[in-house]
Amino acid sequence: MISAAAVGKRISTLRKEKQLSQEQLAEQLNVSAQAVSKWETGKSLPETSTLPLLSHILGQSIDRILMPQQLVVLQAIYTDGCESHDVTHFVNQFVIDNHLTFFLNDHTLPHRIRSNRIKLLLIKYQIPSGTYAAYVLQDSLLAINLDSEGFNLPSGELEFVFAAYGNEQKHQNIMNKMKHYQYFKWEHFTVTHELFPSLIDNHGEDYLLLVYVNATGIHAISCSEGDTIHYTPDRAQLFRSDSVNDCYIVQDVGHLGFGQEMDCSWAGALYHSLKTMGQETTYETVMGVSGACWRVAFTPVWDYSSADALVAYDYAAPAFKAYGLQVSWTDRITSKERELEKQLIKESIKKHHLPIAINLRVAPEWGIITGYLNGGETLLCRSYFDDETFEDHKDDPEFQEYMKISKGYLNVDQWPFILIRFNDEVAKPSALDNLYASLQVKLDSMYAQENRGYKLGYQALQAWREGLLDEQWYQTANSQDFARRLGGNHFCLMALTDARRSAAIYLKHTLSFPASSLTGYLSEMVDVYEKMHAQLRPFYASLTDAKSLDTYDSPKKAWTKEQRQQQADLLQSIGILEQRGDELAKRILAAAGKI
Template sequence: MINSEQVGRRIAILRREKQLSQEQLAEQLHVSAQAVSKWETGRSLPETSTLPLLSAVLGHSIDSLLLPQELAVLSAVYTDGNEQQDVTHWVNQLVTGNTLTLSLGDRFFQGLLHSDRAKLLLVKYGTPSGIYLTFVLKGQLVQIDVHSQDYPLGQSKLTFVHAAYGNELSGRDVLQKMNHYAYFEWTQFTVDQELFPSTMGHEGSEYLLLVYLNADGIHAVSCAEGERIHYTPDRARLFAAESGRRHCIIEKVNRLGFGRGMDCSWAGALYTSLSAMGIETSYETVMGVSGACWRAAFAPVWDYSAADALAAYDFTTPVIQAYGLKAGWANRLTSEERKQEKLTVMESLHHQRLPVALNLRVAPEWGVITGYLDNGNTLLCRSYFDEETFTELKDDPEFQAAMKSSKGYLYVDHWPYKLLYLERHGDIPPALDSLYASLRIKLDAMQANGGRGYHAGYKALASWQEGLLDEDWYTAADAGTFKRRYSVNHFCMMALADARRSAAVYLKASLGLVQNPSVYALMCEMAANYEQMDILLSSYYSSMPLPAVLEAHASPKQLWNRESRRRQAELLDTVAGLDQRGDELAAAILEQAQLQ
């Protein structure tokens, strides 16, 4: 008899193992996220027509999903430490009566990997007592049953469980050596005759094979003689710097730039990084779930940096939670720290994860690192200042030749003073929960005090208006200072218009998430409120002269005169009023949601 709760638990475990959110699984199955939630809580079973696709996505047979045994192979990877093949689906079909017996000399594995390196199978399996890890070398027998308890998942630090030096034909145990070397906490070491002497009469290539545990699971890495093994800065992972890793470039990353519908460089870079990880989302959703669509910031000294999404409020934490990610930061590193951090950048790229970085080229705006050349000594990027370079050098043959080598990316000019690393970590919460979290951020961010010389929320809008109406300053200002203030003003208006446009798009797209009629009515009013704000801001911003026009004009004070500044101040006052109405609606929505 089919037990819906057991089926639901199995689906949830396997979905998380595939690092899929409920929304992502639902999208692949062409069902709603609510349907997936009902399966996982045992309130319903998948439709018969959905089962074949569900089986394919999760890598388990239909029988193992509907009649789950106590022993489940969560992942099985056949590898030589350099290449790997996922064989989870096939191995799971061999589980019979809560027992897995498998010879790694089986013909199935022949031809999966073409190398002379030693080969092995890494297995993660679940039983009623927990999740465990094990490995077996080629030619050996795998035997796992419901009572097996090999290595428990969740090892707090990197621990070696196997180390051998040799190749597929022969190898010798060097685990004791590796544990001895681990004592010295090297950041890297070269596989050579001094550390791993060859035996007399040995022929052919030799490789160091390391199998280790960490908090994520069980892993294998292999390195040829003369090449290097690196530890990541947190000493949680290893990777080999073989000849094939002298460069790594993530291809087909779209260009960034202002005027492309992503005028918040932080959100644009973040969206680009998420897309490279295979997370399907939109720029406006990133702005929405982070709360950056509600932002308002201003520096009374009139600085461009006020347009940075993170200038006066932390919008990173909510967006990380909304996408089920784990984030790592590296800020203002010393020259010695940068040498080690370069390895983290390289490792992130090898896992198809683009580091988000501040101040890559020209000026301190956000972008992404897209690859590296020359063993990491040259980094490649997409930044918000690339288009000018592409336009200026489009006919330069030397530049075009360099672009072929870099796959169309420009070189990083500055070591970034902020780096953000992202990786999948846990479940993605329901989109409705993220919407409510965003509304709570709105209520907090608009009342925030700011800091570090920035005003936030309503204080920012008021300070900005005050600066626009300070006629004594504009009368006394010289032409250069006047033009700079206008340029800052134009940049900040771009950021505000982009934020409120994103808010309108995000709210309208979220209407379909709401089932409660009272909440739906309030959401419709709030969406209309921000659509009105979007129209007002977009219309005004599009009518503003470009800073270059003001720069070239003989009388810039005639273009940006008292009347235009007064109209902008009035617009900001109107925006503040509409935002306050938005606060009232957000508070009412959250109150009604709590009553459900």
């Protein structure tokens, strides 16, 4: 019999393990935060339709959530201290009657690590007496039950539980050396044969492997001779700093730029990062499966940021789910946290999992981190403002020489306030399921409430129209304010035009999906968005942008009352077409049994 209290406790534990608030989990599940609270307090159970997505987000099978055993694996990581794979869901399948027995070798896990480093499985698990950690080396047996004495998780400084020097074929236990060195409270140390003597019969490269526990769980870090290991200021974590000659650059990442049919900087950056990972997709598909192709946002202060896809609605979660991506976000982290994050960025780059971030250069738009120089002291990137720099320095020999070193990338000038790293890939939904999810996002976002001062959907279109028709403001505004509003309007209209172009292309592509009963509705929806783009594109092309204002005596001559009236009428027409799009989206979802 299912116990609502036990299920609620398990959901709460797993949510916290994923570092999600109730509100964040609710948003990913498209339910209210109150619903999540009721689950966790045992007042109700999740709806059956919610369980597959809840299972995916929490990394546990539906059975493990609804029929929780007393022994649960909270996290299982297969690693060599450099490359890591999350195998939590897989390992949990071996928990039977509150016993976990697992033999680790090259054939028992769905992932392979092709290195000569020592490999191991790290386990964080929970039993009634508390939360503990364990590990097992390659070609060894792991056995955990309710009476197992695992490693406690200290609340302060890290504690070493295993240390070895050598490689997969030949290594020695150096725990006594690490305890000795830890006594001196070094902030960092460099791996040398003076500190860690090599075995005389070891003919391969030597690696230091350190396994430690802290408040968050169990961790492993591995490095080569010459690398430096640092403690974080609170001495709760370790991170690796390679030699100053260390560099890694992923070549042939495509260019970004506005006016290149890729005007959503977040989707453009994600598209190129996906291509580097080997995912076959298009920019328009990224816009489609995320739901960003339906977006319209506007703030009455006419800020350029309204064009940012993620400024007021989460289109990222549907995209990551559609492409089977597990991600890590860093949001406005402190300077102390940046050194560790930089090491994680370097590891991602080496896997060709290029992070995307906002505010890398010039202005707060999204771009891609493409490589690093000088051991990570210099990060390289693609951004939406690169072409201007290339043009300005095309005759500069020093700049051109540096471009040979950086493989044509510019330096990251500013630490991004939001950065997304891509971790392991998981199973993807079908293309048809992604379409259904996208249409649901359309219906949700077009009627979404104002968020952080940004109006969304139909409210945004209405506020935008009202601002265009406020003739008294335009008559009394000074030139600077007028020019700023003109530029903001042009940028927002660019984003809307690009989004609806992407919607038409994405919908046209879906006509090839195996769902013949939906073809009629989809065909009509394609016509709606092609008509919408056909109205937006020529009008947007006719407007003066902020860069061209110098050709006018006054900015007020560059944007006339007649043009503003035409745009207001155009936005009203767009709203009517959007409503028809909503009707068709509802019919498609109803025919598929999704609503």
